[in-house]
Amino acid sequence: MPGPRGHDVSPVPLAVGCAGSYPARMPGLIPIAEDIWLAEGGNVNFYGFTYPTRSVVVRLPGRELWVWSPIALSDDLRAEIAAIGRPCHLVSPNKIHHLYLQDWKAAYPDALLWGPRSTIQKRGDLRFQGALEEVAPPEWQGVFDLAWFRGSRFLDEIVFFHRPSRTAILADMSENFTEAFLERYWSGWQRAVARLWGIVEGKGYAPLELRLSFIFRSDLRKARDKVLAWNPRRAIMAHGRWQDDNGRAFLERAFAWIG
Numbered sequence: 419m420p421g422p423r424g425h426d427v428s429p430v431p432l433a434v435g436c437a438g439s440y441p442a443r444m445p446g447l448i449p450i451a452e453d454i455w456l457a458e459g460g461n462v463n464f465y466g467f468t469y470p471t472r473s474v475v476v477r478l479p480g481r482e483l484w485v486w487s488p489i490a491l492s493d494d495l496r497a498e499i500a501a502i503g504r505p506c507h508l509v510s511p512n513k514i515h516h517l518y519l520q521d522w523k524a525a526y527p528d529a530l531l532w533g534p535r536s537t538i539q540k541r542g543d544l545r546f547q548g549a550l551e552e553v554a555p556p557e558w559q560g561v562f563d564l565a566w567f568r569g570s571r572f573l574d575e576i577v578f579f580h581r582p583s584r585t586a587i588l589a590d591m592s593e594n595f596t597e598a599f600l601e602r603y604w605s606g607w608q609r610a611v612a613r614l615w616g617i618v619e620g621k622g623y624a625p626l627e628l629r630l631s632f633i634f635r636s637d638l639r640k641a642r643d644k645v646l647a648w649n650p651r652r653a654i655m656a657h658g659r660w661q662d663d664n665g666r667a668f669l670e671r672a673f674a675w676i677g
């Protein structure tokens with residue numbers, strides 16, 4: 419098991435394409451700075467591609483927990499969560515990252531659900547507190563800043579910045595797969611696709627089809643500029659090796675395609 423800092427901590431021994439199948443003991447919460455943790459989940463199958471899952475958990479004042487892109491909720495994870503606080507905010511950054519919201523809402527009925535309008539429209543079965551755009555709701559102000567990557571009919575995403583730890587948090591606007599992960603879980607032609615898409619270490623781009631879907635880029639450029647102006651120390655993405663330092667430089671390269 420690699421160390422918690424700046425490494426791809428996600429790969430745990432899982433079978434290829436085993437959505438819904440998890441080892442008996444997941445790594446649990448991994449502290450990365452004060453009041454911010456990672457939780458590495460199992461793999462999911464996304465149109466035939468094996469994707470690892472990852473949550474970020476942040477503690478707000480009053481031991482309220484903010485849970486980004488919730489992973490599958492196990493009893494072990496619940497126990498670790500209980501030790502650090504109480505989930506009060508369940509956050510979907512984009513309409514692809516919504517899979518376990520209902521399980522967490524069932525486990526923590528008082529928690530508020532948040533997401534962009536696209537997630538809210540997709541998950542009509544859930545009641546959200548409000549649509550996230552570019553300004554943090556009052557509950558998180560002073561702790562989080564938001565940037566809204568939009569201009570694609572395919573996908574928009576809210577990127578977050580945790581001010582106290584200077585951590586930028588991205589779902590699919592940067593994917594940074596390691597060769598080791600791809601070797602293990604993706605077939606030869608899939609690995610070729612990963613390199614073509616630029617979702618590998620050394621680039622860390624968003625997938626090509628997502629990039630191409632941004633036709634009008636003025637809002638996208640504004641969002642990019644906002645993220646870079648945060649001058650993040652860390653950049654954590656949902657898929658792949660996250661960055662413990664030089665986050666701004668990493669993201670400058672990851673967003674190079676925006677132009």
Ligand SMILES: [Fe+2]
Nearest residue numbers: 514589590656
């Ligand atoms: Fe994703």
